[in-house]
Amino acid sequence: MAAVLVSGDQGVQDEVARVGAAAGVEISLAVDIGTALAMRPEVLLLDSGRLRLLPGRGGATAGSGAGTPDVIVIGLAGDTAVWDVAAYSSAARVAVLPAAAGWLAGYLGRRRNSSGGGTVLGVLGSGGAGASTTACWLAAAAVETGVSVLLLEADPWGAGLEWALDAGDLQGVRWPDLEGISGSLNPVQLAAGLPALGGFSLLARGPGLLPADEAVTGAVLDAARSGFELTIVDLGSSTGTEPLLHLCEELLLVVPGRVSGVLGARSLLLRLGSAKPHAVVRGPLGDGLDELLVANALGLPLAGYLPFLRATARSEGSGRVLADAGRPRIRRAAQRILAKVSPAPAGEVT
Structure with a gap:
């Protein structure tokens, strides 16, 4: 895991060096932002005095896990300007040292431990396009490989995967059972405790709420990377998923193949900042549109097209989403999407 600090302040350098030692992460020092970006870091640490110099609209933005680094603003105790500068730049994280040293060490340690594991693929929906349905189909298709x-x-606000999969009676761990965990989570124990169906494991919301603590979600994602070759995250289409969104290596945006779907997706993309997902277009297509036109209108690479089937619409309304995953057109489309964004796990398309 590559981390780079851009700072000319000896005090900031010393504090960050101590954090790096605690996390077991080597943090390189760059003389300017251009040099730092050329080193292709996963995490870019900037003191508040250098943040305004970062290229891009409004300054720095946080990375999505899809090629851009996560940007963390570093300040020292008594630096009252750090919050104003961070707000101006739209940076997602701020660490005022030494008070935030524990948090920063934990964050860097999680990034280090997750860098060599499985792939995390996020599925985000726009305008009721069916992110949950798509995530379920992708999971079923991936198992076949x-x-x-x-x-x-x-x-946090959808009907829930247990409803979509008719899995409410399955025994096993749900998100509320993980609330309050601290430190790392054993991936073997996590995998053993989860309910399974259709050949894949499921971590659902259950009857409770999703954990609000980013440390909990980070620990779960770290364990998921170590315990599974592919983790598919159903991000839904609502707000409140940003902490997990930024932990995904790859991101899909499911878009209805109609003009209204394109317009809604454009608004959603503004909220994603620097994240650049692949587009998955769901039928039916509007007049004069095809999947490539929809993706081009959004400025996104096309991952694939999911056809409209009347039987599928009925299944989505009755909690039988997995029943349609084996339909030849759905199965082939899902495997092509996986091969496009995650060739290693997806295997061959048959």
Whole structure:
């Protein structure tokens, strides 16, 4: 895991060096932001005096896990300007040292431990396009290629994956059972405790709420990367999923293939900041549109097209989403999408 600090302040350098030692992460020092970005870091640490110099609209933005680094603003105790500068730049995280040293060490340690594990694929929906349905289909398709798969629910306001999969009676761990965990989570114990269906494991919301603590979600994602070759995160289409969104290596945006769907997706993309997802277009298509036109209108690479089937619409309304995953058109489309965004886990498309 590559982390780079840009700072000319000896005090900031000393504090960050102590944090890096505690986290077991080597933090490189760059003389300017251009040099730092050329080093392709996963995490870019900037003192508040350097933040305004970061290229891009409004200054720094946080990375999405899809090629851009996570930007963390570093300040020292008594630096009253750090919050104003961070707000101006739209940076997602601020660490005022030494008070935030524990948090920063934990964050860097989680990034270090997760860098060599499985892939985390986020599925985000726009305008009722069906992110949960798509995530379920992708999980079923991935299992057919022989990889271990976890389907993870991250939408706090949707109907719930247990409803979509008719899995409410399955025994096993749900998100509320993990509330309050601290430190690392054993991936073997997590995998053993989760309910399974359709060949994949499921971490659903259950009857409770999703954990609000980013440390909990970070620990769960770290364990998921170590315990599964592919973790598919159902991000839904609502707000409140940003902490998990930024932990995904790859991101899909499911878009209805109509003009209204394109307009809604454009608004959603503004909220995503620097994240650049692949587009998944769901039928039916509007007059004069095809999947490539929809993706081009959004300025996104196309991951694939999911056709409209009347039987699928009925299944979505009755909690039988998985029943349609094996339909030949759905199965082939889902495997092509996986091969596009995550070639290693997805295997061959048959």
